[in-house]
Amino acid sequence: NTCHGSSPLVFVPRWPEVEMSDLTPSLAFFGLRNTAWAGHIRFKNSTGEWWLVVSPWGRLRLCQQGETEGCL
Incomplete structure (x- = not known):
């Protein structure tokens, strides 16, 4: 993978041996009410x-x- 994102919205790992293998598509953070x-x-x-x-x-x-306790 040779993706070099110039945007802060593009995930580029510092360590090439670490990969993001799964992601919830709708994951988002909101400043309103810190939700x-x-x-x-x-x-x-x-x-x-x-x-x-x-x-x-x-x-x-x-x-x-x-690890399952406290993680579900």
């Missing part, structure tokens, strides 16, 4: 996977593969 459309982003590399889970209130949780 968000809930969803997740999944990152992975050769050592495992991490999920960034976003709640409707804009809370972010970082969960490692296999």
